Amino acid sequence: MSTTQSDRLRGLLEPLVAAKGLDLEDIELSKAGKRRMLRIIVDSDEGVELDACAELSREVSDKLDETDVMGEDEYVLEVSSPGADRPLTEHRHYVRAIGRLAKFQLTEGGELIARILDVDDEGMDLEVPGVKGRKATARRIAFTDIAKARVEIEFNRKDKKEEEA
Numbered sequence: 001m002s003t004t005q006s007d008r009l010r011g012l013l014e015p016l017v018a019a020k021g022l023d024l025e026d027i028e029l030s031k032a033g034k035r036r037m038l039r040i041i042v043d044s045d046e047g048v049e050l051d052a053c054a055e056l057s058r059e060v061s062d063k064l065d066e067t068d069v070m071g072e073d074e075y076v077l078e079v080s081s082p083g084a085d086r087p088l089t090e091h092r093h094y095v096r097a098i099g100r101l102a103k104f105q106l107t108e109g110g111e112l113i114a115r116i117l118d119v120d121d122e123g124m125d126l127e128v129p130g131v132k133g134r135k136a137t138a139r140r141i142a143f144t145d146i147a148k149a150r151v152e153i154e155f156n157r158k159d160k161k162e163e164e165a
Contacts, residue, residue, distance in 0.1 A: 005029070008069045009038075016059055017042055020052060023092065025082050029075075036075040038064075041082050045096060048081040088149040094119045097151050101129075104141065105148040113152060114139060 009027050017024040017040075026041040040060060042048055057079040064070050064077070088094055088102065097116050104112045114126035115136075123142035130136045 038075050039078045053079045101152040107147045
């Protein structure tokens with residue numbers, strides 16, 4: 001997608017998304033056979049429900065029909081949440097991942113898997129799980145020390161409500 005088209009789409013869609021109390025995370029335009037696929041990724045601190053995506057999709061579709069930003073060619077519109085394993089790139093992504101296990105690629109090399117406990121402007125406090133029966137350890141990491149980060153999917157993690165019971 002050209003920068004100009006991307007900027008036009010972002011300028012057109014950001015107010016619609018913000019009016020729903022959501023963040024516009026990404027806009028992806030790709031080829032899907034003879035058609036184009038326009039994928040709009042949205043999120044919020046509380047997550048995004050399917051009904052909110054459907055409602056936003058209708059509004060985005062109407063707005064795109066009113067303009068020429070997509071041109072005359074056919075396209076498929078998809079509005080969705082980013083998914084559980086998306087990269088953590090913005091401060092708000094780390095805040096939303098508090099309590100979750102994440103995998104960090106460090107700028108100095110190596111990787112770290114740890115649970116995010118708290119996030120501030122400079123970095124975050126982590127809990128590194130113990131290995132082979134050892135206790136978990138605390139660690140502080142600065143955002144400048146992170147090359148890449150992604151939430152790890154946990155299939156056997158207890159829900160917060162279960163832990164409090």
